[in-house]
Amino acid sequence: MGALLGQRKMTLPPVRGKLTANAPLAPLVWFKAGGAAEWLFEPADTDDLCNFLRALDPSVPVMGLGLGSNLIVRDGGVPGVVVRLGKPFAKVAADGLTLTCGGGASGILVSSTARDAGIAGVEFLRSIPGTVGGFVRMNGGAYGREVADVLVEAQVVTRDGTLTTFSNADVNYRYRHSDLPEGAIVVSATFRGETGDPASIQAEMDRIAAAREASQPLRSKTGGSTFKNPDGRKAWALVDAAGCRGLRKGDAQVSEKHCNFLLNTGNATSADIEALGEEVRGKVLAQSGVTLEWEIQRVGRA
Known part of the structure; x- marks a missing residue:
């Protein structure tokens, strides 16, 4: 079944995931403040997201939401559709020195999976309080490293519902900025590290965690x-x-x-x-x- 989009009197496309009207966003962001999303969409998988965006009126704004750690949601709420990637997008797999990460996976999961596989170079992701989708878009970084140093490519669903692969060069990273299109959702990313010893990797992750705890109001x-x-x-x-x-x-x-x-x-x-x-x-x-x-x-x- 479709649903009416607020004042737009427009039927939303059917979905296999979860679609919630007037969804409070304050519980989903770190500040615990702000208004509601006109609609919150949690897709079942990438195809569900692509089909939904392809059929959605192009005039309806779309915004991705990760862990809500680096975000102020204003009190009047967010018009259009907020897309939140849940468990289907929260997996990480290691193959050699490569990590394939869902857009909803946390930096902690990425770095711990890398440690278990003996992949060094992504320890800094342990300190980024967000999901892969967010820190790929914003070139998240800390402790001398940033996503631009490790990203191979990202799978991105653009606003028109097209699944596109962006290479590191395509993204055109600068400090805390990328050229990913407005309204695009990062559904997965591939990172490449280097050979490392799991114990040494864990020690570096512990050092980063301790430094954050000592200096930041976590x-x-x-x-x-x-x-x-x-x-x-x-x-x-x-x-x-x-x-x-x-x-x-x-x-x-x-x-x-x-x-x-x-x-x-x-x-x-x-x-x-x-x-x-x-x-x-x-x-x-x-x-x-x-x-x-x-x-x-x-x-x-x-």
Whole structure:
């Protein structure tokens, strides 16, 4: 059965997966704030996703959602369809030095599978709080490595429902950015590492985990790294120098542990969180002359 798309009075294509109207997104994102998706689609498999997007009115916006770690969903919600890849897309397989990863697989699963197979070079994925789809799109990275260093190719479903393979060169990676098309969903990716000793790989993963625990507010409602590092500078240091450590707006606060993290300390709205971020940007610009760019994605209606 199809379903009516809000005010559009348009029948959605039938699906084999799960399609939910007016689905709250706050429980699905790390900030635990924000509005609902007009529609949330959890496809049964890649064919289900392709068929749905192929038949969906091209005017309807589509957005992919991973673990929601680097995301502000505005309080007015997200129009159109939000696609969330669940268990069918959360598998990782190793073959030689190659890892084939579903778009819904976590960085922890990718790195631990690599460790078990003796594949080094992807330990940094242990520290990225997201799914393969998200960090392939955003060229996620940490501790001196990024996805551009290990990606061979990605399988992507474009907005018109076409399954396309993008090579590393096709993606045209830059710092926290790629040229993947708007509305495209990464359903799988192939990474290549190098030969390594599982014990040494585990030791490096442990080192990364301990460093994150010591320096970042991991047990808080947060969105991860808020602003991109400007060339030759550290965003956290600029925020600190501008006197923003601990700055608050309602229940939104700049972390005192790591100044490039914003926190929801209670019942902050997404508007509170975003406004705090803009206040920080203004103070940094006034103090240092540097315009910080958002690393966190902000989506939906205010």
